Amino acid sequence: MSSTEMALTDPEAHVDAIRMTWNAWPRTKMESSKCVIPLAATIAPLRHHPTIPTIPYAPLRCRTCPSILNPFSRVDFNALIWICNFCFQRNHFPQHYSGINETNLPAELYQQYTTVNYDITSHNPQNHESATATCVYLFVLDTCMIEEELDYAKSALKRAIGMLPECAMVGFVSFGTQVQVHELGFTEMSKVYVFRGGKDVSKDQVLEQLGLGVSGGMKRSGPGQNVVGSGINRFLLPASECECTLDMLLDELRTDQWPVSPGNRALRCTGVALSVAAGLLKGCLAGTCARIIALVGGPCTEGPGVIVSKDQSDPVRSHKDLVKDAVPLFKKAVHFYQELATQLVSQGHILDVFASALDQVGVAEMKVAIEKTGGLVVLSESFGHSVFKDSFKRVLDSGEQSLGLCYSGTLEINCSKEIKIQGVIGPCTSLEKKGPSVANTVIGQGNTTAWKMCGLDKSTSLTVFFDISSSDKADSAMNVNPQLYIQFLTSYRSPDGQTRLRVTTVTRRWVDSTLGTEELVQGFDQETASVVMARLTSLKMEQEEGFDATRWLDRNLIRLCSKFGDYRKDDPTSFMLNPCFSLFPQFMFNLRRSQFVQVFNNSPDETAYFRLLLNKESITNAAVMIQPSLISYSFNSPPVPALLDVQSISSDHILLLDSYFSVVIFHGMTIAQWRNLGYQNGQEHQAFAQLLQAPQDDAHVIIHERFPAPRLVVCDQHGSQARFLLAKLNPSATYNNAHEMAAGTDVIFTDDVSLQIFFEHLQKLAVQSS
Ligand SMILES: *[C@@H]1O[C@H](CO)[C@@H](O)[C@H](O)[C@H]1NC(C)=O
Ligand SMILES: *[C@@H]1O[C@H](CO)[C@@H](O)[C@H](O)[C@H]1NC(C)=O
Ligand SMILES: *[C@H]1O[C@H](CO)[C@@H](O)[C@H](O)[C@H]1NC(C)=O
Ligand SMILES: [Zn+2]
Numbered sequence: 001m002s003s004t005e006m007a008l009t010d011p012e013a014h015v016d017a018i019r020m021t022w023n024a025w026p027r028t029k030m031e032s033s034k035c036v037i038p039l040a041a042t043i044a045p046l047r048h049h050p051t052i053p054t055i056p057y058a059p060l061r062c063r064t065c066p067s068i069l070n071p072f073s074r075v076d077f078n079a080l081i082w083i084c085n086f087c088f089q090r091n092h093f094p095q096h097y098s099g100i101n102e103t104n105l106p107a108e109l110y111q112q113y114t115t116v117n118y119d120i121t122s123h124n125p126q127n128h129e130s131a132t133a134t135c136v137y138l139f140v141l142d143t144c145m146i147e148e149e150l151d152y153a154k155s156a157l158k159r160a161i162g163m164l165p166e167c168a169m170v171g172f173v174s175f176g177t178q179v180q181v182h183e184l185g186f187t188e189m190s191k192v193y194v195f196r197g198g199k200d201v202s203k204d205q206v207l208e209q210l211g212l213g214v215s216g217g218m219k220r221s222g223p224g225q226n227v228v229g230s231g232i233n234r235f236l237l238p239a240s241e242c243e244c245t246l247d248m249l250l251d252e253l254r255t256d257q258w259p260v261s262p263g264n265r266a267l268r269c270t271g272v273a274l275s276v277a278a279g280l281l282k283g284c285l286a287g288t289c290a291r292i293i294a295l296v297g298g299p300c301t302e303g304p305g306v307i308v309s310k311d312q313s314d315p316v317r318s319h320k321d322l323v324k325d326a327v328p329l330f331k332k333a334v335h336f337y338q339e340l341a342t343q344l345v346s347q348g349h350i351l352d353v354f355a356s357a358l359d360q361v362g363v364a365e366m367k368v369a370i371e372k373t374g375g376l377v378v379l380s381e382s383f384g385h386s387v388f389k390d391s392f393k394r395v396l397d398s399g400e401q402s403l404g405l406c407y408s409g410t411l412e413i414n415c416s417k418e419i420k421i422q423g424v425i426g427p428c429t430s431l432e433k434k435g436p437s438v439a440n441t442v443i444g445q446g447n448t449t450a451w452k453m454c455g456l457d458k459s460t461s462l463t464v465f466f467d468i469s470s471s472d473k474a475d476s477a478m479n480v481n482p483q484l485y486i487q488f489l490t491s492y493r494s495p496d497g498q499t500r501l502r503v504t505t506v507t508r509r510w511v512d513s514t515l516g517t518e519e520l521v522q523g524f525d526q527e528t529a530s531v532v533m534a535r536l537t538s539l540k541m542e543q544e545e546g547f548d549a550t551r552w553l554d555r556n557l558i559r560l561c562s563k564f565g566d567y568r569k570d571d572p573t574s575f576m577l578n579p580c581f582s583l584f585p586q587f588m589f590n591l592r593r594s595q596f597v598q599v600f601n602n603s604p605d606e607t608a609y610f611r612l613l614l615n616k617e618s619i620t621n622a623a624v625m626i627q628p629s630l631i632s633y634s635f636n637s638p639p640v641p642a643l644l645d646v647q648s649i650s651s652d653h654i655l656l657l658d659s660y661f662s663v664v665i666f667h668g669m670t671i672a673q674w675r676n677l678g679y680q681n682g683q684e685h686q687a688f689a690q691l692l693q694a695p696q697d698d699a700h701v702i703i704h705e706r707f708p709a710p711r712l713v714v715c716d717q718h719g720s721q722a723r724f725l726l727a728k729l730n731p732s733a734t735y736n737n738a739h740e741m742a743a744g745t746d747v748i749f750t751d752d753v754s755l756q757i758f759f760e761h762l763q764k765l766a767v768q769s770s
Pocket of ligand 1: 100102104
């Protein structure tokens with residue numbers, strides 16, 4: 001797809017990078033609850049768009065609320081006054097705006113500039129020094145691995161360090177049964193500080209033991225003026241100064257030598273290692289961007305954060321164990337990582353986890369610290385696998401492939417007074433800033449109108465949930481102004497040390513849905529609604545004990561169809577859905593079958609990983625996680641989208657399935673036979689060679705753009721790997737005759753039914769008079 005096509009089909013490619021479940025809003029709380037799907041908006045606050053202007057002067061704020069002058073503010077040019085569209089305060093323009101008039105507008109008042117950037121660095125003299133500041137990368141490497149794995153990890157690290165900008169500060173911690181903090185500034189011979197793995201260390205103990213205690217002096221010095229005290233320079237050095245030392249150190253580094261008795265797991269103290277890393281970073285000035293990049297090769301078995309005993313006959317916890325609440329270690333470990341998250345967020349630092357192992361390493365427990373700090377996470381089978389290697393390379397890439405990693409972000413939201421904010425799902429932490437816009441009910445990170453994002457990047461998305469406060473439509477300002485407003489203020493530091501503020505102001509119409517639903521219906525965004533339901537379901541599965549996801553989704557889908565469908569009561573054959581809703585039931589069908597709801601097919605680590613990305617990615621990407629895309633390639637016709645159904649399999653077609661975490665190329669039987677006979681190598685079979693090549697090329701385009709890199713599976717019909725495709729297809733041919741109703745009237749079907757049967761039951765239940 002060309003970028004102009006993208007702009008037409010993908011609303012997120014709009015300058016504001018905002019999508020809402022509803023684009024016309026019901027006026028009352030009562031009416032909005034009848035809409036079934038919650039009022040929510042997703043925002044990708046760093047999404048680039050070429051037409052967003054950068055304004056070289058400071059933003060103009062309202063006198064009484066935090067909102068900023070925007071295209072929807074009313075302006076009186078004669079009196080040089082603007083009226084805030086949030087709190088209706090009248091504000092005088094300052095002197096330097098005195099030249100403005102209807103034809104000579106400042107950029108922030110242009111109608112098309114609903115999103116603008118302010119470069120704040122140059123207006124704040126205090127920022128000048130830190131504008132040259134650079135980022136700290138603290139690498140934390142697990143050494144409890146077989147030699148081959150450690151070698152893969154070491155070479156990935158060496159390559160990464162070679163890619164760092166010269167002024168980037170680097171530190172190195174390795175761990176196994178104990179933690180070693182390496183003093184890179186001591187070049188005569190390698191010098192390490194050892195921490196025992198069996199017991200937690202406080203941040204002050206870490207600093208004390210490394211000789212960085214408060215008594216060590218807080219004077220600024222040396223090349224790292226963003227870190228405190230001369231002491232810390234022993235551990236964090238500019239990449240240009242320590243690359244050689246680190247190279248040698250990695251060459252000498254051996255797998256953990258602590259003895260492991262037969263039948264036991266290695267003693268691995270991941271929790272203490274991350275604690276020590278966080279403690280070391282505490283020595284940096286607050287506001288310095290710093291990330292802990294942890295490479296972990298197995299489960300934590302020693303000290304805080306333990307997820308399994310060292311006895312190998314004890315399996316690592318499964319979803320079944322979690323449901324039975326039979327995992328005392330889980331709660332303790334999660335609590336430990338919650339505390340670590342709090343510490344990292346208060347320091348403004350990020351935790352990235354690269355987990356590569358055949359077994360689980362504890363991503364489910366670490367999830368809270370990764371998500372709250374806005375860290376990156378990649379899960380793979382081996383440090384030698386392309387999923388790890390290709391992803392890791394991109395973390396430090398500053399070229400075209402850059403992830404656009406930024407730091408010290410905050411998001412602040414202000415909205416019209418009838419709107420209340422329930423909370424945010426996504427990679428952020430509540431800043432607990434209370435205000436009149438805070439709702440009583442909380443979803444995700446709530447009880448606030450401001451959130452912190454220690455790390456954020458081009459793909460970071462947040463989902464904001466809203467509520468309507470007024471129950472009486474007569475009393476509200478909505479009768480005066482038919483428009484509602486929401487302003488999103490995102491401030492952050494870019495990798496080059498600039499401080500930016502991005503201001504996005506959006507407006508939507510209030511509609512009186514008691515008079516008719518036409519406008520509401522037209523404003524429904526099915527794809528966004530599906531993703532928001534997936535995010536909400538995942539959150540409820542984590543937070544609410546005994547939550548029945550399938551039943552909850554069915555109940556909501558039936559209610560939605562009852563409200564917005566066209567039908568005669570008790571006549572399922574009369575049921576019709578407006579095109580604005582027609583894709584939604586199929587999304588729900590696929591969501592019920594997806595890894596987000598059917599968690600028992602995966603490990604808790606995998607589920608945590610899928611959810612971290614579901615919550616962080618754009619709507620378009622998240623939709624592919626729920627409902628994969630399928631393309632069919634054949635002779636004599638261009639590639640075409642195919643139904644996500646076993647009927648799409650054909651012996652003379654090739655299928656390309658994109659389910660986000662994996663990309664599958666599936667050869668029909670005949671195609672596979674011809675390929676095995678080598679037809680593609682003959683001059684006379686060029687068309688066949690091209691047919692084989694086309695899905696390969698398309699798969700590589702997908703893999704190249706995506707972070708984390710997806711797993712590529714190339715398989716043949718009837719081959720063992722074909723299950724990667726089959727698991728995602730509607731089983732139309734296998735379950736056609738399963739014609740019985742499930743118990744209860746609010747569940748469409750409990751088992752894996754075909755889409756057709758699902759629809760039949762949905763229609764029947766939706767038209768039932770209650
Ligand atoms: C608006 O300001 C511009 C520039 O100062 C000036 O040239 C123009 O005549 C003004 N227009 C009106 C309607 O006052
Ligand atoms: C929200 O804040 C209030 C008042 O500070 C507090 O009582 C309440 O427990 C908080 N709710 C949540 C879910 O954090
Ligand atoms: C945002 O705007 C409202 C008006 O709706 C104003 O009263 C309020 O103080 C502002 N919110 C915050 C968080 O400051
Ligand atoms: Zn205001």
